[in-house]
Amino acid sequence: MIQRFLFSGTGGQGVITAALVFAEAAVFGEGLNAVQTQVYGPEARGGSARSDVIIADREIWFPKVLQPNVLICLSQLAYDRFSPLVRPGGVTITDPFYVTRWQHATSRALEIPLHETIVALNGGDGLSIQGINMCLLGALSRLIPVVSPESLHNAVERRFPARHRERNLQALEAGTTLVRERVTTF
Amino acid sequence: MERRIEVNRNWCKGCRICVAFCPKNVLELDRKGTVVAARPGDCIWCGDCEIRCPDLAITIVREAAS
């Protein structure tokens, strides 16, 4: 088994943290191997954000993701740029709030209303999207059978200091529930 | 207390600083350009020569009288 994930979006959404927690959950929770890389530098400050995660039950040598099995795009820019890269048979996950899909390639496309869900969870303020990254992970754990919700739960507890823990766990939980109810497949 | 001016002739480079700033004109350069205490009897033991010597060549030796 080897799965290549590409997390992308804009700065402030926390997609890099999402990638990191996801990889940690695979390593510590599932006993799998994982490699995480990200794009650094000025372009990572406020602009676009990208992080690659490879998860496998064997050694991983080349650490970059050139063709993701799973592509997550939380911005139009990221979608426009990366959606052609998805492996045949792969999955593209987008949030309709951020992304208007135009690719009709061989990959499966899933739309999840992460933004809407997290805004509701945070009390209805449209600017308050804190936790959207954990919400994404909750959804991912249901959609891609690599990392279990339990492993993610533990990884969140491990990663965040006490004062942020509860909120992130709630967002994670919201993501898992969301998948059962509101995923649109194309 | 016995006191005398001791000059390390190997270290002295003859710069004349001690000669110039001696308040009692005790010191002078000899023929070879090395400082000597020419008039030790006039010395008031102020130590100005000792502390200003760039070559650490002058010592005011203070010995208890035997």
Next chain:
Amino acid sequence: MTPTGTVTPTGTGTLHFLQGNEVCAEAAVYAGMRFYAGYPITPSTEIAERLAWRLPQVGGTCIQMEDEIGSLCSVIGASLTGLKGMTATSGPGYSLMQEAVGYAIMAEVPLVIVDVQRGGPSTGLPTHASQGDVMQVRWGTHGDHAIVCLSASTHQDLFEIMIRAFNVSETFRTPVVVLIDEIVGHMREPVRIPDAGEFELTERLLTSVPRDVDYHPYFPREDGRLPMSHFGGEHRYNVTGLYHDMWGFPSDDPRVTNDLIHHLMNKLENRKRDLTFTKEWYTDDAEIMLISYGASARSARHIMEDRRAVGMRMGLIELQTLWPFPGELVRERCRQANYVVVVEMNMGQIVHEVKTAVDRPERVFLANRVDGEMITPVDIKHLVRVIQGKGI
């Protein structure tokens, strides 16, 4: 030899999921490093950040200096007092450190410099991959000198190489450079930090000369080692960057000068065997031999496994010691290969050493990439197809 990897590192200790830079920091602490001075520079900064947090926990000292020059100078000072010292930087910072590198070589001060390479020349590509500092590390200071430079491609190897770097530097009283790159430095993967005691640590060889007895800080023993005395301790001596006698005082006596430069070169060049660390795969039957190091070796390993699966006899030497260059070993292992492909992310640096080392330099090819992107397994595959006359 056959590959012997495991999915996740096993054994004693604790499993972590860290960046390579963080691994450098943790390994240094494990090796007993207690003084770090550095200046922020991408892509090495996480080393300083980790150590600013980590070193005080074990009673060590971490200081952010005003520049890279001051960083390495203060490490030299601290090392002389008996602490294992380290700094970390990237190519532009290493350029600034070159004068102090020469000083550490001349004054025979043990310390470790981690250079996390980025694209150059000049400020170049701060956040992108490159392996352009190989020759800077070899020749980067004026005058003839020998230098030890180690590298690693995986975090578990990196942990061990860092400890070896400290051991070598303490053994031979010499600066040791650990040369990694933006990929290895920033990538996160599982790494096992072993329990204390699993790796042997070389401690400083201290003089047994008692107080008030003439101590010669620069009089090598027969094995080339020089017992030290803590600077500020019982023996007072002089340390200088000038050619010096066995007490450390400046000398321009031609015999003293000649002996010193030979000693500085020979203490490392004559001990290549102790300083050569490599990893080898299928070197016994390889028709196409890849030679690589650092992040490039990950792509080399990837394509080697991939090609072996379809029956191609490809092998790999991963150089963990770049300097002194293990030329004899490379010559020996490449003897039966039809082609040698050096994989590196520069315009060709180690490839020249390989060409010098092997019997048939015309069979040595360079697979490189210099656009800031990591060289991919496919890049290597294409080059191999071309030299085999198969086209891409």
Next chain:
Amino acid sequence: MAVTDYLRRRFMPHIWCPGCGHGIVLNSLLRAIEKLELEKNDIVMISGIGCSARIQGYVDFHTMHTLHGRALAFATGIKMAWPLLKVIVPMGDGDALAIGGNHFIHAARRNIDVTAIIMNNSIYGMTGGQHSPLTPCGDQATTAPYGTVDSPFDVVRLASAAGASFIARTTTYHAREMTRLLAAAIEHRGFSVVEVLSQCPTYYGRKNDAGDAVAMMEGFRDGTVRIDRKTAETSDGDPGRLDGEAAGTPIGLFRREERPEYCEAYRRRVVEPAMAAGRGESETP
């Protein structure tokens, strides 16, 4: 212990020219150390490059002859690694303030317990008489054949702005005062700066018709004016300026204040809490 007992006598006489003020600094420094009754083994002297830097070879302490301008950086490492040592850093004007200017202001900013002695002879002596950042504007030097255009630093103001907690200026003429100031500087806990106006009769003196060593020292005598501490403190926070019109370069003790010393502050505010807390539960800082 006699003053010359602190010398490595086998290397004497020293290499400095006849009348060079640096020898007087060496003389005063040893007297200061004798006065403080310091153990040779407790003192580390670190110098850079230049005529001034050669002072380290003649003293029987732990000595280190480093790189041009970098002595304070080496000293920072030594002091932090072994805070009980007395660290003395003699520097020339070019060494301290041109190539080493950045290390100087940052050592002052940290207030690390190091004694910096700036032996200011307004010239690069070792390389043969080039102008330095302390050469007065208009003066002659081999690299300023038409006179310098550059304005010099004022060491006292520079050190003050950078945060040194002990600042003094004296001259080789005032050798007794120099001894007193150096002793006070070495005793001071924090970054101490003593600027000593020193004569270079060979290059600076000759180039600028300043006469021989004696004439140059007479110039220090007649061209300086002593401040007392009170004056220094009431000069609108500018320790380099005297109240009223002063004829000449102000000399004396300009600042002595208690500020947290760097090694001590690092131990108290970083190491002790970190060691007490141990490794946190979180992987990241």
